[in-house]
Amino acid sequence: MTTITDRDALPQQRNLRTELPGPKSRELATRRAGAVAAGVSSVMPIYVARAQGGVVEDVDGNVLIDLGSGIAVTTVGNSAPRVVAGVQQQVADFTHTCFMVSPYESYVAVCEKLAEVTPGDHEKRSALFNSGAEAVENAVKIARYATGRQAVVVVDHAYHGRTNLTMALTAKAMPYKLGFGPFASEIYRVPTSYPFRDPEGMTGEQAAQRAITSAEKAVGADQIAAVLIEPIQGEGGFIVPAPGFLAALSKWCTENGIVFIADEVQSGFSRTGKWFATQYEDVVPDLVTTAKGIAGGLPLAGVTGRAELMDSVHPGGLGGTYGGNPVACAAALGAIETMMAEDLPGRALQIEQIIVPTLKEAQADTPAIGEVRGRGAMIAIELVKRGTKEPDAALAGAVAKKCHEQGVIVLTCGTYGNVLRLLPPLSIGDDLLREGLQVLTQALASTAG
Known part of the structure; x- marks a missing residue:
């Protein structure tokens, strides 16, 4: 395996030679x-x-x-060594064929790894994309297709991306949404669990019931395709919900045929001390969106979920020219191997x-x-x-x-x-x-x- 030589290694110490910027x-x-x-x-x-x-x-x-x-x-x-080695080899072999035209093993291997590391031991399938926003958008597509419903419930302080649909899903106007409307419809926002700012003593279960009541009043459970939530909110302020909040929401979704989507774009892949943040609450999402840490710096994203949901979409309904690019897939395999080997x-x-x-x-x-x-x-x-x-x-x-x-x-x-x-x-x-x-x-x- 190619490694960074001592000559090329960058000393791991702060060193300011000029004013900033120089x-x-x-x-x-x-x-x-x-x-x-x-x-x-x-x-x-x-x-x-x-x-x-x-x-x-x-x-x-x-x-x-x-x-x-x-x-x-x-x-x-x-420049993690396993990522570098995988990318170097893949670039030498081929840089692109489009998986939808001429498929390749590394795409399959990344999907196998996603099935292994994401929460739950049920049968899973994955589809690969380019960015977190694209993964979220496709998760919503899958949930709507599988349920035949249109409404999507999101929470206060959420951030899900910068595309038209994901801007609608995102709570914060500036700088993400201001002046870019109109936005996609059938998006409903409910209160979340924000322990620092919630009423004193509010439990996770109580916060979940507040959200559920809001959703039922605004749209009705039988009209909701998905509840989409970051298990630890990212751009919203690294908000960790009170214990029991995610589990109560997930249970309500299961009881009402609603797809529970965990947006783990920022919190996934070892970042929080577990592979995925939902594991702290023993919550198994129906769909998980991933990106950011998945590929050591190369653009790659995924939607992983229950086989019956992922396989419900007709052939050709999911994809994209660059989705699951072979170089990015090689990087992801190197990154995941590093996470496993180095705990x-x-x-x-x-x-x-x-x-x-x-x-x-x-x-x-x-x-x-x-x-x-x-x-x-x-x-x-x-x-x-x-x-x-x-x-x-x-x-x-x-x-x-x-x-x-x-x-x-x-x-x-x-x-x-x-x-x-x-x-x-x-x-x-x-x-x-x-x-x-x-x-x-x-x-x-x-x-x-």
Whole structure:
């Protein structure tokens, strides 16, 4: 197997050689302004030359600590050896035939792996696509086709993508939906479980009943094709529902012939300390959507579900020219092998044991930290104005900016823009992670006051 040689290895340490952005990044920013649409924005002002493990090196030679993983994509680390080896071999063999024209083994092998690692021991089938939004859109198609119903229920704070249908499924207007309507119809939004902001003492079961009552009043259970939910919400703020919420929703779906779809695009593939976040609640979805961490950085997504649902669609009803591209499939097989061989779910739990105590300690001294939450290597801080639960988006932005200036990549999220989220690659070393957290906690202390 091809590996990264010592000569090519990128040292796993933060190293700032210039101000950020440096001169070469500034030059690229000027070129970008004349070529790239203004609607495409970037969090960091630097331009990347290399990335490996837990660090990113820019074109000026600055090495930054990566606590974002390209939004939960490089879970196995950038340029992971098994991913690199698989991609190199596949590129040499062939780059594309279109599975719908001339199929190939790696597509089948990825679907076999998806059947193995996704929740439940029932018979499963999968279909492969290019992005999380495309996977979600196809899951909705399958649910509607299989049930003969039209309505889809989603929850507050949801994010499901940027296509027309997935914008309708997404809760947050800015920047995802504003000005892009009209949107797809037959989408119904209900309350979710948000323990930090729910009435004190509300249980998961009570939150589920609130959602169910809203859905039954708005549309009626017999009209609903699917309930679509992120088991841990991503863009909405890394919201972990109260125990019992997902199980109660899933049970109601089963009782009413409704397809329960788990959007595991951000929370799947070892990220939360289990292969999939629904496993924390012993919930077995009817359909699971995956993307992001599935292929070590290459574009690939999937819908995996009960065989009778997946096989209900007529031949030709699912697919796409690039869906399940052979190079991306090779990368996915390398990424999944890495997760298994290196026990990356276990590594995510080790990362949690470093991050959460550090942030809890900071919370004790920083009233602006309303809550520390998440699972595994999917952890967030919700920032609020002192003495209240009023969201403080300005503070979140200021803390993130200070981290960026010090060479640590962190991301914000949340319906109110007031959440800092940490998504380190699971290959990051403990010392590097602690250094990144030190920069973050110092930024919190100096900015929050």
